[in-house]
Amino acid sequence: MRACTSPVLRCVVATPFLDVGGLDRVAALLARGLPLHGIETTVVHTVTGERRHSGTGDALQLDGVQVVExxxxxxxxxxxxxxxxVISMHGAPDWLVAQAAEDDIPIIETLHGAHSFxxxxxxxxxxxxxxxxxxxxGVSELVRRQYMKANPRYPSDxxxxxxxxxxxxxxxxxDRTRAREWLGLRDEFLFVSxxxxxxxxxxFGLVRAFSDVxxxxxxxxxxxxxxxxxISYFEQVRRLRDAVPSASRIHLRGNCPDAATVLAAADAFVLDSFFEGWSLASMxxxxxxxPVVMSEVGGAREQxxxxxxxxxxxxxxxGDPEAVDxxxxxxxxxERHVNHNALVEALCAIYADRNRWRRARDDLRVESTMRFSADVCLQRHAEVLKRAAARERLLSQASFPESVTNGGTRRPNPTGTAPVC
Known part of the structure; x- marks a missing residue:
């Protein structure tokens, strides 16, 4: 994509902190990519102290993005x-909203599945x-509907x-072979979460279901x-794991700094969340x-x-994802959840068809790369930010191509021993 030589707008990308979560990675994507669409960016993070030292801010500055605390x-x-x-906001605090209103700066807030829903x-x-x-x-259609339920007076358009x-x-x-060797895997079929x-x-629900799998x-x-x-929740999960007959095949590890190696070694991914906005781990x-098994949460059906x-x-x-609170x-x-049996069946189906999934790995990688390219995501955010800055009505939901609102950013061209983290 050709970079725009003269940015026409100045945008603040605001986020509480530059951590390792999905919200911050989306903010970083916009900060790096919006200048290609004529929007100059500055990242503002609003939580001071030790959490700012994640490396994300340093990486953005090395890429030429101004970062301000x-x-x-x-x-x-x-x-x-x-x-x-204009401000592109990603979970920033109320004082920033009030300040923008005082200075008459338009705000576009990205809904990542906020806990307040x-x-x-x-x-x-x-x-x-x-x-x-x-x-x-909204980063997914379900998140949009959940927000409209929480705030029905806000104009839906x-x-x-x-x-x-x-x-x-x-x-x-x-490299998959090296990753499996590093993790000590031989013939095991590894589900990763x-x-x-x-x-x-x-x-807890995932471990309970996997004990049946x-x-x-x-x-x-x-x-x-x-x-x-x-920590108390983790201890409950650990006690459950230790109590099931398959305890030696359920491995609970801390945060893994090299997730790419774990995914390369894995055979399938599973996430049984109560809610998500748009999981980047599954992406x-x-x-x-x-292959991915997900509960009905934001982004699951699109992905x-x-x-x-x-x-x-x-x-x-x-049960109903719109009734979650x-x-x-x-x-x-x-408790035993209503999706327990369906989750067990899905995981067993993936395992039973493991040879097909192994053969399809490269095709799935290529197809996913095309469907979820960052280019269209950046283009749509740029369009919305420019309209907001110009005080124009936002694009209606119907104005977006089907590929943007239903299942990704771009459709593919049909031609064209125990693991240790």
Missing amino acids: LSAHDGQRWFKANRPD FNRETWPGEQLRSEKITGFV RIITIPNGVDTQHISFR LARYDMQKNT ALACPGAHLLVAGRVDD EALFAGL VGENGSRGFVVGNPL WHRISRARF
């Missing part, structure tokens, strides 16, 4: 002196806060869906790798050529599809 105390002065034309006590406050937001971008793309230039790929240990990701699939192993955000699994060619979408652990999640987190 701001607090509510110094934010007012900075925005007065460096007034942007699922706490009804926050809905009245969100309805007031949203009056200062020019428009919203100012909430659109733009599925996330993946910045392939910042994804690493590893890259997920934090907390209620949202529902690792292990009975039917003697060569199957499960590796869960992620940051321990809730990267598809980019690695893995995996309906026909089983990329894996399976099973029901949400609580924190009270129901908390009450059911250690």
Whole structure:
């Protein structure tokens, strides 16, 4: 793509911190890519202290992106002196929203599946806060619907869906044979789940289901790798794992700094979350050529599809994904979930068809790269930001091509021993 030589807009990409999560990686993608569409970017992160030292900010600066750390105390002065034309917001705090409103700066907020969707006590406050937001971008169609349910008074034509793309230039790929040797794998079939240990990701339900899978699939192993955000929840998961007959085939590990090696060594990916906005872990699994099994959460149907060619979408652990809230999640987190049998069946189906999935790995990788190219995602965000800066009505949902709102950014051209993390 040809870079634009004279940016016509100045945009702040605002995020709480530059960590390793999906929200921050999307913000980084926009910060790097929007200048190619005539939008000059500055990244503002609003959480000060040790969490800012993740390396993402340094990498952005090495790529020529200005990165600024701001607090509510110094934010007012900075925005007065460096007034942007528009703000692309990704979970930034209320003081930034208020400051933008005071300075009459339009805001486009990207909805990544915010936790506030699922706490009804926050809905009245969100309805007031949203009056200062020019428009919203949902990263998946389900997230858009969930937000509309939480904030029904907000004009629906100012909430659109733009599925996330993946910045392939910042994804690493590893040799499968070497990766499996490094992890000590021989003939094992390895299901991988890259997920934090907390209620949202529902690792407890996944381990319970996999204990049934292990009975039917003697060569199957499960590796869960992620940051321990809730130590008490992790201990419950560990106790469950230790109590099942297949404990030696369920491997609980911490955050893995080299996820690419784990995905290269794996045979399939699984995520049984209560909710997601648009999981980048499952996206990267598809980019690695893995079949994916996901619960019904944001982005699942766009990523995996309906026909089983990329894996399976099973029901949400609580049933209706639009009825999920924190009270129901908390009450059911250690119960047998309604999708238990479907999850077991899907994992067993992947295992039974393992030879086909192995042969299809390269084709799935190529197809995923084409469907989720970052280019169209960046183009759509640029269009929305330019319209907001010009005080124009946002593009309606119907204005986006089907490939953008239903299943990715671009359709492919049909021609053309125990693992240790």
